[in-house]
Amino acid sequence: MKKALATLAAAMIGSLALHAQDDAGVRFGLKLSPNSGWIRPDTRGLKSEGNNLGYTFGLISEFPIGTSGNYRFATGLNLNYIGGKWSQEYSYQEAPADPPNILVRQLETSARLGYIELPLTIKMMTNEIGYMRYFGQVGIGTAFNIRAKADIEVPVFYAPPGQAYVQRFDKLEGEDIQDQINLFKASLIVGAGMEYNFSGNTSLLVGITYNNGFVNVLKDVELAEGKKAKAFANYIELTAGVFF
Numbered sequence: 001m002k003k004a005l006a007t008l009a010a011a012m013i014g015s016l017a018l019h020a021q022d023d024a025g026v027r028f029g030l031k032l033s034p035n036s037g038w039i040r041p042d043t044r045g046l047k048s049e050g051n052n053l054g055y056t057f058g059l060i061s062e063f064p065i066g067t068s069g070n071y072r073f074a075t076g077l078n079l080n081y082i083g084g085k086w087s088q089e090y091s092y093q094e095a096p097a098d099p100p101n102i103l104v105r106q107l108e109t110s111a112r113l114g115y116i117e118l119p120l121t122i123k124m125m126t127n128e129i130g131y132m133r134y135f136g137q138v139g140i141g142t143a144f145n146i147r148a149k150a151d152i153e154v155p156v157f158y159a160p161p162g163q164a165y166v167q168r169f170d171k172l173e174g175e176d177i178q179d180q181i182n183l184f185k186a187s188l189i190v191g192a193g194m195e196y197n198f199s200g201n202t203s204l205l206v207g208i209t210y211n212n213g214f215v216n217v218l219k220d221v222e223l224a225e226g227k228k229a230k231a232f233a234n235y236i237e238l239t240a241g242v243f244f
Contacts, residue, residue, distance in 0.1 A: 025064035027201065031076070031241030032057045033209070039084035039111070040213075042230040045223040049108055052083025060205075060241055062123065074123040080115040080143060082235045088223055092155060092166040105169070107153045113181060113217070113233065114147030121189055128197070137191040141211060145185065148178040182219045185233065188212045193239065205241040210234075 033056040039048055058078035065071040087106035094103065121139025151173045155166045193207020213232040221229035 025062075025069060025072075027062045027243045029060045029203075029205070029241050029243035030058070031060050031078075031205070031239055033237040033239040035082060035211075035235045035237035037082035037084050037233060037235035039086045039217070040232045040234055041086060042216075042232065043223060043227060045089045045227065046229050046231060047087050047106065049085035049087050049106075049110075052085060052110065052112060054081040054083050054112070054235065056080045056117070056237060058117075060243075062243075065122075070125050070127070072123040072125065074121045074137060074139070075119055078117040078119070080117040081112065082115070082233055083110070083112045084233060085110045086231060088221075088229065090155065093164070095165055107155075107169070109150050109152045109177075111148065111150040111177065113145060115143035115145055115185060117141055117143040119189055121191075125195075131197050133195045133197070135193060135195070135207075137189065137193075137207075137209070139189050141185075141187040141189050143185040143187070145178065145181050145183050148176065148181040149174050150177045151175070152177070180219055180221050182215065182217055184215060185213060185217060186215045187233075188214060191239075195243075201244060203243045205239065205243065207239045209237050209239060211237065 035054045035056060036051045037054055038051045041048055056078050058076055060076040062072040062074045065073055085108060087108040090105050090107045091102055093100055119139060119141045121137050123135055123137045125133050125135040151171060152175055153169050153171055156168050156170050157163045158165050158167045189209060189211055191207050191209035193205060196204045198204065212234050216230045217233045218229045218231050223229050
């Protein structure tokens with residue numbers, strides 16, 4: 001997978017180097033994108049528990065491929081905040097019993113993750129229709145984790161000698177879980193939208209993007225029987241941007 005990512009990235013950058021000599025078509029702008037994110041588990045014992053809201057903002061840039069103006073290498077540098085909720089099975093005893101009375105509870109985690117993101121995409125645009133141009137976009141996203149906070153449920157045990165038995169469950173808010181999150185995240189980016197040209201190089205961009213993670217976001221998170229947790233971070237975002 002890493003070799004495939006490197007090959008695709010090299011092909012995109014190569015296209016940029018070959019076709020971007022005519023810098024008349026190079027564009028820069030800013031974007032702001034609210035998103036709805038969720039965690040997609042890939043391990044038995046791990047369960048998705050819904051969405052968290054987040055946002056992305058940063059620089060967008062485009063470089064022409066060829067001379068038609070309909071194909072562009074689109075990239076940028078974004079600060080990307082996403083999230084999601086998941087739970088894992090936890091087996092416990094409330095009190096001594098013979099035979100043991102084993103209970104099962106879903107311990108929920110509601111995470112907020114921050115990334116520095118570098119998207120590498122190809123943008124395909126229609127010719128201008130009135131003042132509008134429509135586009136589709138596809139590529140990969142590369143991101144590095146810079147922040148990870150979560151609200152988590154944890155068991156509280158009785159004091160000795162009954163310390164093996166759970167007294168209650170507490171909710172801890174704003175816990176730092178960065179040591180449980182992998183540094184690197186890669187994803188498939190698929191999007192569509194439209195641009196409205198005001199005048200000259202100034203255009204308004206609106207669109208919708210689906211970001212599908214394919215690298216495990218969890219690091220050294222153990223489930224029952226010593227299994228390692230595996231899950232992917234996905235989100236949908238609505239984009240508003242301006243090219244100058």
